[in-house]
Amino acid sequence: MKVLVVGSGAREHAIAWKFHTSTRNNGVFCAPGNAGTGEFAVNLDIDVSDTRAILSAVNEYGIKLVFIGPEVPLSRGLADELRKNSIPTVGPGADGAKLESSKAYSKEFMLRHQIPTAKARIVKNSGELEAALKDFQLPLVVKKSGLAAGKGVLETSDLVRAREFAESQLKDGEVVIEEFLKGYEISIFALSDGKNYLLCPPAADYKKAGDGNQGPNTGGMGAVCPVPWFDASLMPEIEETIIRPSFQGLRNDGIDFRGILYFGLMITAEGPKVLEYNVRFGDPEAQAVIPLMETDFANLFEAVANQTLETQQLSISPLQSICVVVAADGYPDEYRKNLKVELPDIRLEKRQHLFHASTMERDGELVTGGGRCFSVVGKGTELLKARNRCYELASQVKFPGAWYRKDIGNRIFGEDAD
Structure with missing residues (x-):
């Protein structure tokens, strides 16, 4: 079976790699993919939101299944268009994607269906903000309603900072004010x-x-x-x-x-x-x-x-798995791209994986293309073995300013807000 994976991140590299290992693999295509997927798949120079080009590629290459990785094309209805053309697709339509693309809609969905969640108020303008802020004890949480690549959330005990962040996000649409949950x-x-x-x-x-x-x-x-x-x-x-x-x-x-x-x-x-x-x-x-x-x-x-x-039944390995992200200097703020990368050869390793994110080949050299550049994975029969394999591999990913957290695998309590 020929499969098209839409996206260019480490997630899409992992998805494409897993399709590549299928006994039914008859070709994996990525739109646009990255240098990592290019090692075993056909990368197509297509933007994730270019629906017409994706439909054309499906027809040209005889693709039988499309897997949409990132949230943006899902929110824009790519899955709807593919299904209208009778193309088997993994990913919800735009109506289902609203659960992520609008935190206000998502919160209303939870409340409507009595799903346990944090107390919240949806704020549509500056006039509603003050009353909403007074309705919560500190610390509290402010969320941008729309898509924000995981960075549209502020947890804080500083009311001034909460107000400033909310005002900045209201320029793009609604915000959600929530109680701070401990656990x-x-x-x-x-x-x-x-x-x-x-x-x-x-x-x-x-x-x-x-x-x-x-x-x-x-x-x-x-x-x-x-x-x-x-x-x-x-x-x-x-x-x-x-x-x-x-x-x-x-x-x-x-x-x-x-x-x-x-x-x-x-x-x-x-x-x-x-x-x-x-x-x-x-x-x-x-x-x-x-x-x-x-x-x-x-x-x-x-x-x-x-x-x-x-x-189908979902069979899961009994092993432990740890992933560490290797990022560019400056991330999550401004960072440099097009940095030359040196990577170890792990093709024979079965308990280590190295997934690329937006990397590319330029003049015969591998270079970075984003803030989170690689995901390094180690597996083991216990957490410590998985962690050791993961960090051993992370230390071998070389490019100027490369950095990663040293405590992945430690317990996360999430009890403190700034």
Whole structure:
């Protein structure tokens, strides 16, 4: 089966690599892909939002399944257009994608379907802001409603800073003011065909730039799967109060959700609560989760696209997995691109993976193209072995100013706001 993966990040590299390992692989294509995917797939010079070019490529190359990786083309209705043309597609339509593209809509969805979440108020203009801020104790959380690449959230005990951040985000649309939940975070991916779902093991990501969970928010600096400190006895409650009601809510709202629904949860003293939905694999959690998925990717996601997921079982490796993101100097603020990279040869390694993010070949040399440049993954029979393999590999990724957090794998409590 020929597959097209839309996107250029480390997440898409991991997805494309897993399709490449399928026994049914008859060609993997990426739009646009990166230097890493170019080692085993055909990279197409197509922007992720160029629907016409993607449709043309599907027809030209005889592609039988399209997997949409990032949130932006999903929010713009790429999956809708592909399905209108009878192309099996992994990824929700624009209606389902609103669960991520609008935090205001997402919060209203949770409240409407009685899904446990933080107390919140939706603010549409400056006139509503003061009343909303007075409605919450400090610390509190301010979220941009629209897409923000994981960086549109401020957790703070400083009311002045909260007001300034909210005002800056109101220029682009609504903001959501939320109570600050105490506990620890986990991420759960559910694969859905619109009627059935399968759950991946919980993962945890590290959002802050600095060690000890300090510094500004990022798109994610690392992840671990499964989560050693997660109380597995909570899974029945999570399914009963959050996962099933979410999918039932989608069906009640007439939304045909075929793709990945990401549940960002806070495990609080009062029980699990939803922080956010994403409508695709999270990055970097996907890079930790996907290497543990043993079910044939082509079979699994063909079933997602064709609404036959009841025919599949999700087999997961018993290993531990840790992902560390190697970033460019300055990230998550301004950073340099086009930096020459030197990488180790790990082609024979089975418990180490190196996923590229927006890298490219230029004049015969590998160069960086983004802020989060590589995702390094180590696997092991226990957390320490996975971590050692991961950091051994991270230390061998060389480019000017390369940096990464040194504490991925430590427990995240998430109890402090700045």
